[in-house]
Amino acid sequence: MYLNCHSYYSLRFGTFSEVELLQLAQQNHVTQLVLTDINNTSACLNFVRKAPEFGVRPILGIDFRNGVNPCFIGIAQNNEGYLELNNFLSHHLHHQLKIPQQAPSFKNALVIYPFEQVLLHDLDDFSEHEFVGISIKDLRRLPFSRLVNLKHKLVVQQPVTFRNKQDFNAHRLLRAIDNNVLLSMLSKEEEANEDEKMYPIQNLAAAFSEVSFILENTEKILSSCSIHFDFSKGRKPQNLKTFLGSVEEDEQLLENLCAEGLPYRYENVDDSIKTRLEKELQLIKKMGFVSYFLINWDIVSEARRRGFYYVGRGSGANSIVAYLLHITDVDPMELDLYFERFINLYRANPPDFDIDFSWKDRPAMTEYIFGRFKHVALLGTYVTFKERGVIRELGKVFGLPPHEIDFLSEGRYNYDELDSISKLVLKYGLLLKGKPNYLSIHAGGILISEKPLHWFSATHLPPKGFPTTQYDMVIAEDVGLYKFDILGQRGLGKIKEALEIIAYNQPEKHQEIDIHDIKGFKADATINNLIKTAQCMGCFYVESPAMRMLLKKLEVDNYLGLVAASSIIRPGVAKSGMMREYILRHRNKGRAEEKAHPVMLNIMPDTYGVMVYQEDVIKVAHHFADLDLGEADVLRRGMSGKFRSREEFQKVKDKFISNCRKKGYSDIIIFEVWNQVASFAGYAFAKGHSASYAVESYQSLFLRAYYPLEYSVAVLNNGGGFYRPEFYIHDARMMGATIHPPCVNNSVAVNRIYGSHIYLGMMYLRDLENRVMERIIKERYKNGGFASLEDFLDRVFISMEQLAILIRIDAFRFTEINKHELLWKAHLMLSKNDRLEHPKLFPPRHQGFQIPKLHTTSLEAAFDQLELLGFCLCSPFDLLAEPPKNTNGQKDLHRYLNKHIDIYGYLVTVKNTSTHNGKRMHFATLVDQHGEVFDTLLFPPVAAKYFFRGKGIYRFYGKVVEEFGFPSIEVIKMQKESYIPDPRYADMKTSKKLFSPNK
Structure with missing residues (x-):
C-alpha cells in the first residue's frame, strides 16, 4: 500500500537506509512497497536484493521533483518500465532540465500525481496509466474537491520519509545544510510534512475504510508491478558478452593473440609455459571472461597506438594471458605468481585489471572507451558525511561562531562542559555521520554493459562530462557488473615527460634509451645501488620516508626485494607486527626456521613464512586451514572491504578456526595466524600488483640514475610527488x-x-x-x-x-x-x-x-x-637570525650512535601517528645544513610537550639510535629557530620613498 517511500538516497532529504526501510516494513506487516527516492535510484538494486530477507515484495519507482516541489511519481511495472523511468530521469539530469508537471506516456510505468499537484495545476485528463495519490491528510479535503468523482483513478499515496521525531529533526537539519541557511531561517516549504510516516497496514486500511475503492485501486496497481534482478551466486556477468559478436570468434581471437605474444615474451617456450597458458585459457572460457580480456586488450592496444604509457596491475597481473596480450608487463612464470589468486572456479567475478595511464593521457583513453563501446558509464560512489565535516555543517546550521566550530571539530572538548547547542551539534552529528551527502565518481571504475546501463539505474553527469551510475562498485558486482579500472597517475607522466626532455636536452643520448628494457634495468648495478642506499627522490612508490627507511633496513638491491618491499610497506603488514618480523628474518636467515610455523614456512618460503601478498591469505586459508579456494577467496574479499556478505564471512572464519583445531593446532597458534590474516588482508597487494609497481619504480630509477636533472624537471612538471x-x-x-x-x-x-x-x-x-x-x-x-x-x-x-x-x-x-x-x-x-x-x-x-x-x-x-x-632558492639556513651553533649533520650520526646530538634541520615532512593506546607521536624528516636528509622520532611524552609549527628550521637535542642499520634521532627537546626580520620592511619610510609611483 505504500507507493512513495524514501531512503536517505533522497539526498539531504531522507533519513534512513533502504535496509532500515525494509525493517520498518516488516515491523508494520507491510508485504509490498515501492521505493521512490527523489530523482535518484542509488538504493534500488540493493533494495531488491535485500527485500526477500524481510518478506517484502519490492517495487521500484522514482519521485520526480524540482528541488522539493513534487511533480509526479513514476512506478515501474516491470524491468522495461524501470528502464523508461531511468532514461527519463537521466535525460533531465544530464541536460539540467526541469521536470515537467505532466509525465510522458510511459509504456511500462505507472504515474501517480500527488493530490495537491493535481489541484494546483488543474490536471483533469488522465491516461490509462495515470492516477491521483491520496495521503491520510488529504482524506479530509477529498470530499470537497472535484477529484472525488474520479474513483477509478484514486490510489493511496502515504509518503514514508520518517520513523520518528528524531528522523524529522535530522531531516530539517539536512534541508538547512542543503539550503546553506540557519535552521531558524529554514522555510517550511523546504521541509516534508512531519506525518510522512509508515503506519501498520491495518491502521492504514482503517484510515481509508470509508473510501475502500482507493485501497482496491492501490492493490490492483501494485499487483500489476514486478521487478527482477539476479543476485544469485550463479548469476551471469552483465558485462558485454562478446567482443566480436560471437563466443566462438572471441575465443579464437584470444587464442591467436596468445600465440602471437608467446615468441615476443619468451625466447624459449617450454612445457611449463604451455601448461600454464592452456590452464588459464580453459578457465577463462569456462567462466565466460573471454570478452573481458579482449576489452582490456583493445584498450591497451589503442594506448600503444597513440604512444601512451600505461601499467597494467591488480590481480590480473598474475595471468600469463594478460602478459601475452600486453595488458601487463609482469611475467607470472618468473615470479611464480599464484594462479588461483588470479582466477578460480569459485569466483563469480573476473580478475581485477587496474590500468594506469599518465594523468594527462587518461581523459583521452576514457573518451576512447565511451566512443568505442555502446553501453558505457563511469561508476559512481557516495560521499558520506564525515565526523568533522558534519560537525562543521551543523555548527553553521545552529549558528555557532567559527572558533566554536573549530573547537568542536578538533575533538578536544570535555562533553560535560559544553553548552546545549554544542551538545545538539554532536548528537545530530553522530546521527548524520555515515549517511550519503552527495554522489561522486569512483576513482577509475568504468562499466561496459551488454544491456543499456539505465537497465540498472539512472545516470547523472558530473563535471567530467561522462554519464555516471547512481550506485557503487559493491552493488555493481552484486548484480554482475564488473568494472574496468582506468586510472590516472603522475608517475607515468614523469617517465614520459623525462624522455621528451632528454630528447631536446641530450638529443644524442635519446636514441639509446629503451625505457621498456626492464630486464636490463633489473641487472643494472647503478640502479640497484640507488635502491640499496634509498636515493629514490621522485621515483614512483619508493620515495617516501617510510619506504626509504624500509629499503635501507632490508638492504634491498634487486627486483624481487623491491616487489616484496612494495607490499610490506602496506599498513596491514606493519599493523600485524610482521613488517618487523620480516626484517628480522631477512637479516637473520636462521630466525625463520626458529620462529615460523613449519606449515607457514612451507607455504611461503620466499617470504620467510610471513604473509606479504594478498594471495598469501588464500594460501594460508587453503593449506593451513583446509578451506577450499572459494572459501579462501571469501576470506580475502571479506577483509578487503569489497565484499558485503558478513554472514558468509563469519561462517568462513568459524570454519577456519574449526578446521585448524581439527588439525591439532593450539589456540595460541590458530589465533596468532588469524590475527595476522585479519590485520593484513584488507591492505595487502596481490604479488602481481606489487610486481607491476616495481616495474614502474625501476623505470623511474633508471631515469634518476642516468638522467637525474631531466628526470627532476619531469617530476616537478607533473606535480611532484610525496x-x-x-x-x-x-x-x-x-x-x-x-x-x-x-x-x-x-x-x-x-x-x-x-x-x-x-x-x-x-x-x-x-x-x-x-x-x-x-x-x-x-x-x-x-x-x-x-x-x-x-x-x-x-x-x-x-x-x-x-x-x-x-x-x-x-x-x-x-x-x-x-x-x-x-x-x-x-x-x-x-x-x-x-x-x-x-x-x-x-x-x-x-x-x-x-x-x-x-x-x-x-x-x-x-x-x-x-x-x-613559497620557498627561497638560497639555503634556508642563510636566513637564520642567529647562525647555527654547530655544523652537525646526517654525516655525523654514526659518530654519535647511542650518544646525544645537537643538530639543526629544515623541516621536510612530518608523519603524525598514534601508539596502540592512542597517544600521539611524530616521525619527522629534515634536511641538514649540508643538504642531506635525516630522520627524527618524537615519542608521546616529547610529542605532548613540543609541536612542529609549520615550515622552518628546528634545533633538536636527542639520542642517536640505529635499527637494522638505519639511524634516527630520538628527540628529547626541540625548538623552532627564528628567521631574521624581513629586510624589505626594515625601514618603512625608505620603502615608501622607494616604491612611490609619484616619484
Missing part, C-alpha cells in the same frame, strides 16, 4: 643543477632545463595570472626574446601589479639593471591602472628618466622568493 616542490628543486641542486628563478626570456609555464641549468616555471608565481603568462610565452615564441624592459612593455599587455611580480622575482635580470631601478622605470612608464590593449600603429617613443642608483641584497631577494614562490 614532497613539496622545493625539495625536488633542492634535490636537483644536490645533483649538480644550477637553479634559476623564472625569467621572461628563458622560462615557460612549467620548468625548463638547458644543459645543467634549470629555469623555474612561471607557474610557481602564485599571483601571476595565466593569461599574462600565456601572452609572454606566445609573444616570445612569435617574435623572439625581449631586449629590455621597454621592449617587453612595447610587446606585452600587462598591468603594473602583474609586472611588479615579474620584476620582484628578477625575471628581467638579463638587463643587468637592479630590480629596484626597474620598478621605478615600470611605475614611470605605466599608470597604476591597467593599460588599454590596442594595436600599436607606430613604435612608441620612450622618455629618458634619471633613476637614482639603487641596490638589492641577496637577503631581500630571498624574502621576495619566499613571498612569491
Whole structure:
C-alpha cells in the first residue's frame, strides 16, 4: 500500500537506509512497497536484493521533483518500465532540465500525481496509466474537491520519509545544510510534512475504510508491478558478452593473440609455459571472461597506438594471458605468481585489471572507451558525511561562531562542559555521520554493459562530462557488473615527460634509451645501488620516508626485494607486527626456521613464512586451514572491504578456526595466524600488483640514475610527488643543477632545463595570472626574446601589479639593471591602472628618466622568493637570525650512535601517528645544513610537550639510535629557530620613498 517511500538516497532529504526501510516494513506487516527516492535510484538494486530477507515484495519507482516541489511519481511495472523511468530521469539530469508537471506516456510505468499537484495545476485528463495519490491528510479535503468523482483513478499515496521525531529533526537539519541557511531561517516549504510516516497496514486500511475503492485501486496497481534482478551466486556477468559478436570468434581471437605474444615474451617456450597458458585459457572460457580480456586488450592496444604509457596491475597481473596480450608487463612464470589468486572456479567475478595511464593521457583513453563501446558509464560512489565535516555543517546550521566550530571539530572538548547547542551539534552529528551527502565518481571504475546501463539505474553527469551510475562498485558486482579500472597517475607522466626532455636536452643520448628494457634495468648495478642506499627522490612508490627507511633496513638491491618491499610497506603488514618480523628474518636467515610455523614456512618460503601478498591469505586459508579456494577467496574479499556478505564471512572464519583445531593446532597458534590474516588482508597487494609497481619504480630509477636533472624537471612538471616542490628543486641542486628563478626570456609555464641549468616555471608565481603568462610565452615564441624592459612593455599587455611580480622575482635580470631601478622605470612608464590593449600603429617613443642608483641584497631577494614562490632558492639556513651553533649533520650520526646530538634541520615532512593506546607521536624528516636528509622520532611524552609549527628550521637535542642499520634521532627537546626580520620592511619610510609611483 505504500507507493512513495524514501531512503536517505533522497539526498539531504531522507533519513534512513533502504535496509532500515525494509525493517520498518516488516515491523508494520507491510508485504509490498515501492521505493521512490527523489530523482535518484542509488538504493534500488540493493533494495531488491535485500527485500526477500524481510518478506517484502519490492517495487521500484522514482519521485520526480524540482528541488522539493513534487511533480509526479513514476512506478515501474516491470524491468522495461524501470528502464523508461531511468532514461527519463537521466535525460533531465544530464541536460539540467526541469521536470515537467505532466509525465510522458510511459509504456511500462505507472504515474501517480500527488493530490495537491493535481489541484494546483488543474490536471483533469488522465491516461490509462495515470492516477491521483491520496495521503491520510488529504482524506479530509477529498470530499470537497472535484477529484472525488474520479474513483477509478484514486490510489493511496502515504509518503514514508520518517520513523520518528528524531528522523524529522535530522531531516530539517539536512534541508538547512542543503539550503546553506540557519535552521531558524529554514522555510517550511523546504521541509516534508512531519506525518510522512509508515503506519501498520491495518491502521492504514482503517484510515481509508470509508473510501475502500482507493485501497482496491492501490492493490490492483501494485499487483500489476514486478521487478527482477539476479543476485544469485550463479548469476551471469552483465558485462558485454562478446567482443566480436560471437563466443566462438572471441575465443579464437584470444587464442591467436596468445600465440602471437608467446615468441615476443619468451625466447624459449617450454612445457611449463604451455601448461600454464592452456590452464588459464580453459578457465577463462569456462567462466565466460573471454570478452573481458579482449576489452582490456583493445584498450591497451589503442594506448600503444597513440604512444601512451600505461601499467597494467591488480590481480590480473598474475595471468600469463594478460602478459601475452600486453595488458601487463609482469611475467607470472618468473615470479611464480599464484594462479588461483588470479582466477578460480569459485569466483563469480573476473580478475581485477587496474590500468594506469599518465594523468594527462587518461581523459583521452576514457573518451576512447565511451566512443568505442555502446553501453558505457563511469561508476559512481557516495560521499558520506564525515565526523568533522558534519560537525562543521551543523555548527553553521545552529549558528555557532567559527572558533566554536573549530573547537568542536578538533575533538578536544570535555562533553560535560559544553553548552546545549554544542551538545545538539554532536548528537545530530553522530546521527548524520555515515549517511550519503552527495554522489561522486569512483576513482577509475568504468562499466561496459551488454544491456543499456539505465537497465540498472539512472545516470547523472558530473563535471567530467561522462554519464555516471547512481550506485557503487559493491552493488555493481552484486548484480554482475564488473568494472574496468582506468586510472590516472603522475608517475607515468614523469617517465614520459623525462624522455621528451632528454630528447631536446641530450638529443644524442635519446636514441639509446629503451625505457621498456626492464630486464636490463633489473641487472643494472647503478640502479640497484640507488635502491640499496634509498636515493629514490621522485621515483614512483619508493620515495617516501617510510619506504626509504624500509629499503635501507632490508638492504634491498634487486627486483624481487623491491616487489616484496612494495607490499610490506602496506599498513596491514606493519599493523600485524610482521613488517618487523620480516626484517628480522631477512637479516637473520636462521630466525625463520626458529620462529615460523613449519606449515607457514612451507607455504611461503620466499617470504620467510610471513604473509606479504594478498594471495598469501588464500594460501594460508587453503593449506593451513583446509578451506577450499572459494572459501579462501571469501576470506580475502571479506577483509578487503569489497565484499558485503558478513554472514558468509563469519561462517568462513568459524570454519577456519574449526578446521585448524581439527588439525591439532593450539589456540595460541590458530589465533596468532588469524590475527595476522585479519590485520593484513584488507591492505595487502596481490604479488602481481606489487610486481607491476616495481616495474614502474625501476623505470623511474633508471631515469634518476642516468638522467637525474631531466628526470627532476619531469617530476616537478607533473606535480611532484610525496614532497613539496622545493625539495625536488633542492634535490636537483644536490645533483649538480644550477637553479634559476623564472625569467621572461628563458622560462615557460612549467620548468625548463638547458644543459645543467634549470629555469623555474612561471607557474610557481602564485599571483601571476595565466593569461599574462600565456601572452609572454606566445609573444616570445612569435617574435623572439625581449631586449629590455621597454621592449617587453612595447610587446606585452600587462598591468603594473602583474609586472611588479615579474620584476620582484628578477625575471628581467638579463638587463643587468637592479630590480629596484626597474620598478621605478615600470611605475614611470605605466599608470597604476591597467593599460588599454590596442594595436600599436607606430613604435612608441620612450622618455629618458634619471633613476637614482639603487641596490638589492641577496637577503631581500630571498624574502621576495619566499613571498612569491613559497620557498627561497638560497639555503634556508642563510636566513637564520642567529647562525647555527654547530655544523652537525646526517654525516655525523654514526659518530654519535647511542650518544646525544645537537643538530639543526629544515623541516621536510612530518608523519603524525598514534601508539596502540592512542597517544600521539611524530616521525619527522629534515634536511641538514649540508643538504642531506635525516630522520627524527618524537615519542608521546616529547610529542605532548613540543609541536612542529609549520615550515622552518628546528634545533633538536636527542639520542642517536640505529635499527637494522638505519639511524634516527630520538628527540628529547626541540625548538623552532627564528628567521631574521624581513629586510624589505626594515625601514618603512625608505620603502615608501622607494616604491612611490609619484616619484
